[in-house]
Amino acid sequence: MKKTDKYTVVIQGWDLMSYFSDTRDVCWFLEPELANAIKALHGAIGNAVTEERYIVVGTGSSQLCQAALFALSSLSEVQPVNIVAAVPFYSTYVEEASYLQSNLYKWEGDARTFDKKGPYIEMVTSPNNPEGTMREPVVNRTEGGKVIHDFAYYWPHYTPITRREDHDLMLFTFSKITGHAGSRIGWALVKDIEVAKKMVHYLTINSIGVSKESQTRATTILNELTKTCRNKSESFFEYGYEKMKSRWERLREIVESGDTFTLPNYPQAFCNFFGKTISTTPAFAWLGCKEERDLGSLLKEKNVLARGGDRFGSDKKYVRISMLSRDHDFHVFLQRLATIKDLK
Ligand SMILES: Cc1ncc(COP(=O)(O)O)c(C=O)c1O
Structure with missing residues (x-):
């Protein structure tokens, strides 16, 4: 921006x-x-x-x-x-x-x-x-x-x-x-x-x-x-959506390239503001692991900090990852995630 x-x-x-x-x-x-x-x-x-x-x-x-x-x-x-x-x-x-x-x-x-x-x-x-x-x-x-x-x-x-x-x-x-x-x-x-x-x-x-x-x-x-907001080159919302979309695509690519993690799938929908069908690109990723493991502790060992699912009344096999960190931090997070091929 x-x-x-x-x-x-x-x-x-x-x-x-x-x-x-x-x-x-x-x-x-x-x-x-x-x-x-x-x-x-x-x-x-x-x-x-x-x-x-x-x-x-x-x-x-x-x-x-x-x-x-x-x-x-x-x-x-x-x-x-x-x-x-x-x-x-x-x-x-x-x-x-x-x-x-x-x-x-x-x-x-x-x-x-x-x-x-x-x-x-x-x-x-x-x-x-x-x-x-x-x-x-x-x-x-x-x-x-x-x-x-x-x-x-x-x-x-x-x-x-x-x-x-x-x-x-x-x-x-x-x-x-x-x-x-x-x-x-x-x-x-x-x-x-x-x-x-x-x-x-x-x-x-x-x-x-x-x-x-x-x-x-x-x-x-x-x-x-x-x-x-109606000026494509100046609109914060255009910028924000493109940024979130690209982050989600990069994260999904890594998750889908392995057999360790899960992510929710979101329906696309018509956005009245943008006047077109767009993806859902949330501020947090609800990352899960396919095995019944404490994902927060396992990620911590790999230097990835995330809030454990139990804090949200849910299961420890999930963590909440912020999608709003600075570019450099997000890049480092993706790099670290990509190196985790199994959770043993
Ligand atoms: C769902 C939700 N509500 C409220 C807040 C708090 O926002 P604020 O910074 O305005 O206190 C947050 C912050 O993370 C949030 O995620």
């Missing part, structure tokens, strides 16, 4: 000093320019409905996930509310739902085997971290359930955009669009004002809002992404 000055942000020492951004907004610490940039980007990509939604900005979507758990469970008549996600799930949900030992909610593990009575919140990550599949809720009950849709990876460089997602509570993050994880900017699109208010209440107690410098930088970058 070409480095240009268009993404440069200058902030004067005396700017952005207040806690407040817009006291008329439910999310009073959200910079109005960031709200506009978020709406414009979703509009241009076509991946989520922003009309009639409250935008809540957070210090990453990690903070918003905890704000959402607080909001939904404190509005529930019965507590603690059970928190579930279908295996394999994003491992951090376990920590987010457990580490405060809250009386409001309780981690209950796999949504597919969840059979407890009482209210629940299902975390639905789509495309999923770790294995990149598009997901729907799996708990099939007519009452007592809320869903938090985590769309961190629902962008066209990872997966075909097949519809504008339209749910009660949707989470997005700057981290996974461009890789600006260090800015710590995420946002929630929330339908119900009471839920939005409770989330803002949580964020107020937790951090009295979100860094204005980060919001300003995110605004500039998101606006530039929107402005260039």
Whole structure:
């Protein structure tokens, strides 16, 4: 990706000093320019409905996930509310739902085997971290359930955009669009004002809002992404998709040349954003081994570090490999993987 000055942000020492951004907004610490940039980007990509939604900005979507758990469970008549996600799930949900030992909610593990009575919140990550599949809720009950849709990876460089997602509570993050994880900017699109208010209440107690410098930088970058997204030579999403596609092709070639590893196969689909049928090229590879072995430990011996499948509620014969590392690191990873012909 070409480095240009268009993404440069200058902030004067005396700017952005207040806690407040817009006291008329439910999310009073959200910079109005960031709200506009978020709406414009979703509009241009076509991946989520922003009309009639409250935008809540957070210090990453990690903070918003905890704000959402607080909001939904404190509005529930019965507590603690059970928190579930279908295996394999994003491992951090376990920590987010457990580490405060809250009386409001309780981690209950796999949504597919969840059979407890009482209210629940299902975390639905789509495309999923770790294995990149598009997901729907799996708990099939007519009452007592809320869903938090985590769309961190629902962008066209990872997966075909097949519809504008339209749910009660949707989470997005700057981290996974461009890789600006260090800015710590995420946002929630929330339908119900009471839920939005409770989330803002949580964020107020937790951090009295979100860094204005980060919001300003995110605004500039998101606006530039929107402005260039239809220009093939300048579009970040064109660049990102080609990069991911080539990485996945190289990884598949190595996996298919041996008889040791497995990778999921993904269907191709028509992407409304690109206007053509494209492949699914997830941010992580869910690498498995054909034998019943602890793949994470075996790879570690070969100097390949990956998070073991057990961390995602799944099996140790799988690991999650990041497809988003720097070019050099990814190249070294492929070289090392190619030398592993058997796991003995
Ligand atoms: C599914 C999912 N949700 C949320 C996050 C956290 O994102 P943030 O950096 O915005 O806190 C991650 C980060 O890996 C993720 O994979």
